[in-house]
Amino acid sequence: xxxxxxxxxxxxxxxxxxxxxxxxxxxxxxxxxxxxxxxxxxxxxxxxxxxxxxxxxxxxxxxxxxxxxxxxxxxxxxxxxxxxxxxxxxxxxxxxxxxxxxxxxxxxxxxxxxxxxxxxxxxxxxxxxxxxxxxxxxxxxxxxxxxxxxxxxxxxxxxxxxxxxxxxxxxxxxxxxxxxxxxxxxxxxxxxxxxxxxxxxxxxxxxxxxxxxxxxxxxxxxxxxxxxxxxxxxxxxxxxxxxxxxxxxxxxxxxxxxxxxxxxxxxxxxxxxxxxxxxxxxxxxxxxxxxxxxxxxxxxxxxxxxxxxxxxxxxxxxxxxxxxxxxxxxxxxxxxxxxxxxxxxxxxxxxxxxxxxxxxxxxxxxxxxxxxxxxxxxxxxxxxxxxxxxxxxxxxxxxxxxxxxxxxxxxxxxxxxxxxxxxxxxxxxxxxxxxxxxxxx
Amino acid sequence: xxxxxxxxxxxxxxxxxxxxxxxxxxxxxxxxxxxxxxxxxxxxxxxxxxxxxxxxxxxxxxxxxxxxxxxxxxxxxxxxxxxxxxxxxxxxxxxxxxxxxxxxxxxxxxxxxxxxxxxxxxxxxxxxxxxxxxxxxxxxxxxxxxxxxxxxxxxxxxxxxxxxxxxxxxxxxxxxxxxxxxxxxxxxxxxxxxxxxxxxxxxxxxxxxxxxxxxxxxxxxxxxxxxxxxxxxxxxxxxxxxxxxxxxxxxxxxxxxxxxxxxxxxxxxxxxxxxxxxxxxxxxxxxxxxxxxxxxxxxxxxxxxxxxxxxxxxxxxxxxxxxxxxxxxxxxxxxxxxx
Amino acid sequence: xxxxxxxxxxxxxxxxxxxxxxxxxxxxxxxxxxxxxxxxxxxxxxxxxxxxxxxxxxxxxxxxxxxxxxxxxxxxxxxxxxxxxxxxxxxxxxxxxxxxxxxxxxxxxxxxxxxxxxxxxxxxxxxxxxxxxxxxxxxxxxxxxxxxxxxxxxxxxxxxxxxxxxxxxxxxxxxx
Ligand code: NA
Ligand code: NA
Numbered sequence: 001x002x003x004x005x006x007x008x009x010x011x012x013x014x015x016x017x018x019x020x021x022x023x024x025x026x027x028x029x030x031x032x033x034x035x036x037x038x039x040x041x042x043x044x045x046x047x048x049x050x051x052x053x054x055x056x057x058x059x060x061x062x063x064x065x066x067x068x069x070x071x072x073x074x075x076x077x078x079x080x081x082x083x084x085x086x087x088x089x090x091x092x093x094x095x096x097x098x099x100x101x102x103x104x105x106x107x108x109x110x111x112x113x114x115x116x117x118x119x120x121x122x123x124x125x126x127x128x129x130x131x132x133x134x135x136x137x138x139x140x141x142x143x144x145x146x147x148x149x150x151x152x153x154x155x156x157x158x159x160x161x162x163x164x165x166x167x168x169x170x171x172x173x174x175x176x177x178x179x180x181x182x183x184x185x186x187x188x189x190x191x192x193x194x195x196x197x198x199x200x201x202x203x204x205x206x207x208x209x210x211x212x213x214x215x216x217x218x219x220x221x222x223x224x225x226x227x228x229x230x231x232x233x234x235x236x237x238x239x240x241x242x243x244x245x246x247x248x249x250x251x252x253x254x255x256x257x258x259x260x261x262x263x264x265x266x267x268x269x270x271x272x273x274x275x276x277x278x279x280x281x282x283x284x285x286x287x288x289x290x291x292x293x294x295x296x297x298x299x300x301x302x303x304x305x306x307x308x309x310x311x312x313x314x315x316x317x318x319x320x321x322x323x324x325x326x327x328x329x330x331x332x333x334x335x336x337x338x339x340x341x342x343x344x345x346x347x348x349x350x351x352x353x354x355x356x357x358x359x360x361x362x363x364x365x366x367x368x369x370x371x372x373x374x375x376x377x378x379x380x381x382x383x384x385x386x387x388x389x390x391x392x393x394x395x396x397x398x399x400x401x402x403x404x405x406x407x408x409x410x411x412x413x414x415x416x417x418x419x420x421x422x423x424x425x426x427x428x429x430x431x432x433x434x435x436x437x438x439x440x441x
Numbered sequence: 442x443x444x445x446x447x448x449x450x451x452x453x454x455x456x457x458x459x460x461x462x463x464x465x466x467x468x469x470x471x472x473x474x475x476x477x478x479x480x481x482x483x484x485x486x487x488x489x490x491x492x493x494x495x496x497x498x499x500x501x502x503x504x505x506x507x508x509x510x511x512x513x514x515x516x517x518x519x520x521x522x523x524x525x526x527x528x529x530x531x532x533x534x535x536x537x538x539x540x541x542x543x544x545x546x547x548x549x550x551x552x553x554x555x556x557x558x559x560x561x562x563x564x565x566x567x568x569x570x571x572x573x574x575x576x577x578x579x580x581x582x583x584x585x586x587x588x589x590x591x592x593x594x595x596x597x598x599x600x601x602x603x604x605x606x607x608x609x610x611x612x613x614x615x616x617x618x619x620x621x622x623x624x625x626x627x628x629x630x631x632x633x634x635x636x637x638x639x640x641x642x643x644x645x646x647x648x649x650x651x652x653x654x655x656x657x658x659x660x661x662x663x664x665x666x667x668x669x670x671x672x673x674x675x676x677x678x679x680x681x682x683x684x685x686x687x688x689x690x691x692x693x694x695x696x697x698x699x700x701x702x703x704x705x706x707x708x709x710x711x712x713x714x715x716x717x718x719x720x721x722x723x724x725x726x727x728x729x730x731x732x733x734x735x736x737x738x739x740x741x742x743x744x745x746x747x748x749x750x751x752x753x754x755x756x757x758x759x760x761x762x763x764x765x766x767x768x769x770x771x772x773x774x775x776x777x778x779x780x
Numbered sequence: 781x782x783x784x785x786x787x788x789x790x791x792x793x794x795x796x797x798x799x800x801x802x803x804x805x806x807x808x809x810x811x812x813x814x815x816x817x818x819x820x821x822x823x824x825x826x827x828x829x830x831x832x833x834x835x836x837x838x839x840x841x842x843x844x845x846x847x848x849x850x851x852x853x854x855x856x857x858x859x860x861x862x863x864x865x866x867x868x869x870x871x872x873x874x875x876x877x878x879x880x881x882x883x884x885x886x887x888x889x890x891x892x893x894x895x896x897x898x899x900x901x902x903x904x905x906x907x908x909x910x911x912x913x914x915x916x917x918x919x920x921x922x923x924x925x926x927x928x929x930x931x932x933x934x935x936x937x938x939x940x941x942x943x944x945x946x947x948x949x950x951x952x953x954x955x956x
Pocket of ligand 2: 576634635636660
């Protein structure tokens with residue numbers, strides 16, 4: 001191996017070490033990028049950093065982050081979120097795991113309005129995590145569920161991953177959007193099945209609201225409360241999705257409808273005060289910054305990985321590709337999964353996919369099916385410890401008693417579900433090919 | 442000629458994502474061009490090709506090449522119109538000339554020399570290296586029958602032409618490529634401009650709107666720019682310079698003909714799948730022309746460089762128009778498919 | 781003396797945080813207005829669409845030092861929470877110094893970047909767009925300078941804590 005490739009490996013290892021001992025993630029990424037970059041190629045390429053960072057902080061699509069976070073913080077600080085998830089608990093009655101199911105549903109709906117994982121995970125975390133923990137949910141179940149549901153937006157259209165994959169595979173954006181629909185919803189269904197199974201096996205860790213507490217609320221009172229409490233946030237989420245479907249707003253803009261709507265909801269609930277608004281803005285500022293600090297620092301790492309010819313490492317692995325289409329597919333999935341441990345999905349897409357796609361195109365593998373397999377795999381990379389974005393983002397908004405370890409433990413079952421979904425789609429390609437054909441996209 | 446044995450490793454960044462035929466892969470693309478240069482030079486000029494976002498975001502490559510951190514940037518000149526308004530004439534000129542005229546101006550009307558002059562302060566030397574040919578007016582959900590139909594029309598269009606549309610009451614919307622399909626399909630916008638059939642098909646725009654207006658008054662021909670950092674350029678021995686110049690000219694030809702062939706193919710598929718091709722009515726074209734004349738006048742009065750390049754371009758066009766009308770014009774009108 | 785410097789620096793951070801916070805409110809109202817104007821009145825302008833993402837730069841970059849001041853940096857705490865208070869302080873001082881170096885390098889690289897934009901008189905490439913794009917780009921070095929100062933303040937504070945001082949800013953980690 002060339003010296004630079006060793007340096008690339010050293011950079012990855014140093015990043016793991018720094019973050020493991022507790023250096024803030026952004027600092028750890030930046031430091032390992034700078035050190036190994038300087039060792040490998042000196043300063044020259046780092047002159048490109050401001051170009052990349054400007055690209056991040058002026059990215060139109062990333063605008064959805066502060067907008068969705070604003071909505072989440074507003075619902076949280078005006079106590080609307082808390083009541084929402086409680087009422088869901090009441091409505092679920094004796095159903096164990098009922099509140100966790102609600103997270104998946106909200107994740108699907110938020111996912112259908114944005115493809116930005118940071119925005120979704122943070123919003124879900126703010127809305128639901130404190131209540132779930134207080135209600136005695138297992139912290140790992142709660143956090144795993146939020147992370148997984150929060151990444152659904154990557155596979156449920158519209159989604160940045162699918163847009164980029166459309167470019168790389170030469171398929172139309174519409175075709176991939178349609179193709180991802182059924183697998184995305186199937187994934188959500190699998191999450192729900194797991195939650196129900198978990199709750200059945202360990203009822204104490206996913207408890208329904210106690211019977212005496214439930215019976216203290218009459219059916220009529222609950223119905224009224226449900227309308228008053230669930231109504232507005234539900235209307236809000238419906239507004240976000242509705243403005244996209246109804247042709248009022250483009251996907252990124254729709255986030256603003258949610259943010260503005262949350263202002264209105266707080267106003268109508270007579271909870272909107274100046275101190276509340278200031279607190280919401282400050283909270284949004286902090287959470288937005290936390291996400292952007294990591295995104296900005298990751299530019300240093302990614303640029304160094306490029307400069308050290310990290311892609312030739314990937315090429316070298318590609319050379320080891322076994323013969324036969326199925327073995328090749330399996331190998332690619334494994335490789336993408338491993339890259340997901342330390343590279344951002346954009347880098348993976350750029351470095352690895354252009355290598356693979358021509359090979360599989362020549363072997364007559366359906367590119368649409370292949371793209372959806374890859375999309376699910378990339379979605380999984382948001383969840384894989386230690387370097388899964390979803391994990392970091394949730395940690396940033398989680399209550400102090402929820403530890404990184406809780407989150408790591410929590411996502412493992414969901415990663416296994418992702419693998420199961422991949423296996424199903426592998427066996428039944430029609431899951432992705434059927435819808436585009438039916439609606440003619 | 443003494444061949445020097447010096448060899449050069451360059452980095453090229455582009456405004457185009459990986460996988461896009463014409464720009465990034467396939468005949469006449471930048472992948473092709475860099476490969477030719479490497480082959481012809483016997484490996485002495487090895488240009489590593491990076492796509493948008495790999496080293497720098499799509500529209501940041503120009504500055505990176507200008508400052509010498511990278512050696513080459515490829516994009517369309519009008520992306521730089523915010524810094525250099527005159528760059529519009531090297532990219533695409535609303536109501537300008539088509540492929541023949543634009544290239545005649547470049548190679549024989551002083552166009553390339555002017556290009557080098559305009560880029561002098563940016564330490565760049567640029568050559569045309571590709572051409573989409575004529576683009577399309579775009580995809581419209583409703584027919585355009587009069588100037589009245591443009592009022593309040595929500596149209597996705599970037600660049601100079603947007604200003605002309607805006608003067609006629611169009612609500613100009615800027616959207617990144619990936620959001621065009623969902624926005625047009627759902628009716629957030631009423632119409633959208635992208636490139637031409639071969640590229641539009643990749644966005645699936647024919648599934649989102651029925652009427653395909655032709656042709657691209659706003660981009661009668663669109664040039665891909667290959668801009669080299671001046672120090673890097675001057676360091677090349679003459680044979681490698683010639684290799685670059687000749688390969689760019691060849692790519693210009695091969696990419697353009699790729700577009701012609703594939704646009705024809707994609708266009709036929711659109712029509713078979715129910716797309717209705719339409720031509721903008723004369724009064725709409727007339728209105729747009731008047732509006733654009735105003736836009737050009739404003740720009741020229743504010744910017745002497747813009748004025749200088751515009752005058753060169755228009756004076757060449759004036760002479761070329763007469764010839765084009767009597768040659769290609771007559772041929773298209775009467776002889777291509779004689780009755 | 782040094783702790784006084786630290787609190788002065790943090791006052792600047794707080795001010796930038798305030799700017800970012802109100803830029804978020806502006807962003808919410810601006811995007812909503814643009815959507816509604818287009819939908820109901822079929823009108824809009826290129827500059828107001830550009831202003832949307834122009835607001836992103838101050839939101840993202842001014843907020844980073846602010847969020848550090850509030851102790852919000854994301855870290856993997858599997859080992860960290862088992863460390864003694866002293867070890868944690870040492871680690872935080874190390875991270876702070878590294879952070880200062882990172883901020884310094886980012887500042888150094890971004891100054892020529894902004895200079896170039898300024899010398900070119902860069903504006904929007906879209907007619908009707910916002911002029912003076914170099915002002916937008918200038919937010920990069922300002923943000924990195926503030927990031928440097930904030931981490932300097934934190935290193936000072938942590939050194940003071942290490943030497944046994946009870947530092948006044950140890951109080952407020954919650955929302956103001
Ligand atoms: Na999505
Ligand atoms: Na175009």
